[in-house]
Amino acid sequence: MAGAAPRPAPAARLMGAVFVGVRHHSPACARLVAATIERHRPAYVLIEGPADFNERIDELLLGHELPVALFSYSDEHASWSPFCDYSPEWVAITEARRHHAEVRFIDLPAWHKAFHDVTNRYADAELRYAEVVERLCREFAVDNVDVLWDHLFEAEEDPRGLAEYFDLLRGTATADEGDAAREAYMARWVRAAVKHAGGRPVVVVTGGFHTPALRAMLDGDAEWPEVPERERGASYLVPYSHARLDAFTGYQSGMPSPGYYQQVWENGPQRAADWLIESVATRLRREQQPVSTADLIAAHTQAGALARLRGHENLARTDVLDGLTSALISEDLTQPPPWTRRGTLQPGAHPALVEMIAALRGDGVGRLHPDTPAPPLVDAVLHLLREHGLDGEGEVALDLTDPKALERSRILHRLRVLRIPGFDRTSGPSQGSRPQLDEQWVLKPVEERLAALIEAAENGATLAEAAGAVLERRSRHAQLDHLAEVLFDAVLCGITTLSGKVKESLDEGVRETGDLAALGHVLSGVLGLWRHDRLFGTAKDPLLGAVIDTGTARVLWLIEGLHGGPAPADENRLRAMAATRDAVLHAKAALSLDIADVTGVATRVSNDVQAPPDLRGAALGLAWALGTQPDVRKVRGIDALGDWLAGLFAVAREEVLASPELVGVLDELVSAMTEEEFLVALPALRLAFTYFPPRERETIAVTVLDHRGVAGDARSVTRLAADPLVVAEALAVEKRVDALLVKGGLA
Structure with a gap:
């Protein structure tokens, strides 16, 4: 920790409790927490965090490389509580242990209904006090809350006024039902700790939004609260990264630019500014972008001038960024810099902006200590990978007619469905394609794999169970055209328990839909399974056959009533016509229609001058592909020839060639x-x-x-x-x- 420790003036002491309101992932607040604990030597340090993890707090102190996160899950809900070196909550834990204080998390568990819509426990409550923040931003002439926070606190050697700041924010906001429940629960912990502290102080570290409410709730029951129990779910530590922490990439907490603030925490704001300028220059030069020594001198000079103009004791983050922008970008920007609006970069951003955001983000990746407990899924997957020779690196070719290779394929597809990184398929069977009896995969060890496996454990304890849960959830929310994709993935994964439900849903949806594009997607996907029967055991599957039969009849019924003037060819419509052709040619056993019925509809549509030109061409192609020779002379009278040909070629390409x-x-x-x-x-x-x-x-x-x-x-x-x-x-x-x-x- 660089720089002098600030005086703990912003902390408020009341009836034995010393309250430290913080902004999550703020170096200034982290230094304040450390100084407060150093000064008061409390009996207890109470921290906003999941109370159900109290018996396992020692897991946090095994010796991990930060950032890490506490990942909690229950039925269809998951959330993260991230910690980096400068998180006030992390500093509270480590400093409390250093001073032999008892550490307690005092917030409700992540699976509690109070967190129903919360994926990040340490997210700022900005939306609740937007009006006050906007007024303060106008008062101090800054762009947003991040710049405001830097201006008031991070750029100062001795940040004061934190308590007043949070009092002002909370003064105009009413806690919603979830926050009210959390605050009532945390207040019970505070009262109990004060009672059992034997007259010694109790330091309470919570988000600044909650602190004013907790200070007002010190009267009442003073017994230790019980931790609510859950029926299903668990909590585990996972490796995290600066990329996942960064607000510029979608993280919900208040502090963006974790790489930069890591430097502020370790070396102080002045050296962090030097690091940022040097890092941006290095990145730009690596991308063959010219950056001269004069440019860097200009950036330093501009940043220093802006800091003095804005009244900062030290260079603030936006002082440096604005100085770099002035020195390195001479043309007009096509989009505002992200730090002026906390947004993500859009395509076409200036290279200097791209490298600034990358440098701010940093490339830190957390690692768990080897003794950290992991969910059963992790060991189960690692065992499968070793057993089947999939734990290495390189290309893997699989002959799917070989039972052992097919089992390896299913393992890889289950990992793909769970989005476990490092397993990429480059070729293999796909929806609507002709049968393919081999697959090619590329395996690559990646650091993110462990975190992904731990987080995937919310779906089940085994690989098959977890992949099945993900597919079942996808099927519940899928539109008709996506149901076929779910079914195909279930078959590739070898998960038969799901297939029947999805097939029934497909059949029902096909009977009722009027969406020709969705029908074509479903029909081609189901036909792919029908034609891959040697691999997946779907030969003459009655449910698949019912979907093919119903879908083919539905397409023919819809196209016969489809009228409209000339319009651009509709590729989705043509895909449905091609799928109908394939159904008649390759799945005759599943159809209740005679070929004569199909060619009759196709001939009528091809001659219908009110039908769209592309559909007329496709209908002629369908009849032709099924054996009905067209009268070539009639082609001379076709309007919108290009669209008509698109339909014809989409369905009867081989016939045209001949x-x-x-x-x-x-x-x-x-x-x-x-x-x-x-x-x-x-x-x-x-x-x-x-x-x-x-x-x-x-x-x-x-x-x-x-x-x-x-x-x-x-x-x-x-x-x-x-x-x-x-x-x-x-x-x-x-x-x-x-x-x-x-x-x-x-x-």
Whole structure:
């Protein structure tokens, strides 16, 4: 801890209790807590923290590398209580032990209903006193509460007025039901500790928002409160990181820039300012951004001038940041700096801003002591990884027809579903694709894995149980089109207990939906499972068959009544038509419809002039793919040719390739277009031809050259050095220039 310890004036003593209101993760408050405990040598130090962890407080002092967090979970609720070196709560624990005081957490457990909407115990209560904060920001001419806090407290050698600050904030705010319950519970601990302290002081360290209320609740029952019991859940320590602490990346607590404040805590504000300037320069140079010595001198000079202008004893964080911005950024910014609004950087941010935020955040990563207790899931997963040879690093190829490889695949997919980092699949079976009998994975040890495994333990004690709980929760909240993804993941994970429920939900949803895009998504996904039957044991599954049958009939019913004028081709609609084709071709056993019924609907829709052009083309393609030969001559009368072709190519790509007659007709139609007509049709034509991979586009080019009787290299025809749209725009510009020349008599 650098710098002189502040006098503990902001702490308030009342009837044996010394109250220290703090802002979470504030170095100034952490120094105040240490000085208060040093001065009073209390019998008890009471800290805002989960009371159900009191019997395990020694786990916090095993010798971890901070930051770490206390992770608590119960039924569908989880929360974190993070600690870093300069957290006032952490300093309270360590200083209390150093002075042989009894340490107690005095807040309700994280699973209590008071925390129903709370994911971070140490989040600021800013929303409750926004009006006061805004008034203070206007009074001191600062942008937000973070800048206000730095101005009032962090930049001062001896920050005073903390108690008055929190009294002012709380004076206009009414605690909600959850905060009221927490404060009543914490007050009982304070009263009991004062009673049992034998006349010695009791130091109470809580968020400043709660402190005024606790000071007013010292009369009443003075017995130690009981810790509420829970039916399910647990608490464990997890490694944390500066990235997860940073308010600029979404953390809910009050103090952003943990890397910078770590430097303030260790070395003081002046050396922290030097560190920040040097760190930003190093990062920019690493990214090949020019930063000269003159730039750094200018940044130092600007920061010092701003600090003096703003009345700061030491350089504050925003003094340094504003100095760096002035010295390194000469052009107008496309977005305001994040520290002026506490927001995340948006795409396109200036490189200097990107590196400033990265430097402020720091790269600290916590590590738990090896003796730290862990939930059963951690040991279960580590054992599975060792047993199946998945605990190393590198590429893993799996032949899914091999039972042992299939089991390894299921382990990896369960980890993927739980979002455990370091297990990335690069290829393998996917929804709606043709059967694939192998998978490729890349394994990479990462520091975040242990934390992710501990946090995943809220879902279950075994890997299968935890993955199943996550999938079951996803299925409860999933829309129809996402249910198919849940089902596919359940099958990949080998979790059969969930499949039946999801299949029934899919069948019910398919019967009722009018969303053609969602139907196509579901139908293609379920067909993927049907066609992967050799791997997953889903051959002739009656529930899957029912979904395919119902979905196919529903698509046909919807498209026959779909009318509308010309519109851009709808890729989701075309995906549904392609899925219907695949259902008839690959899952005949599941369908109650005859092929004649399907081709009848397709033919009627293809001839319906009121149907959208892309749907008419797709319907013709469906009938063609099922064996009905089209009348190529009718193509000449098609409106919105590009959209119609997109539909045709999406469903009958292979049939088109095998029809030189149709390709010849299309070539004649496109060649007959005026330049204006071609430019209008070009976007739709480009979309249509994206359904052909490069090799098949060359096949079409060969057919076109043969149709024209021209000898040439088909590959050179299909490979332009420039974007076709750019070429088309250039032709349009040339045409306008020619018209102007003619008009001016200059042609």
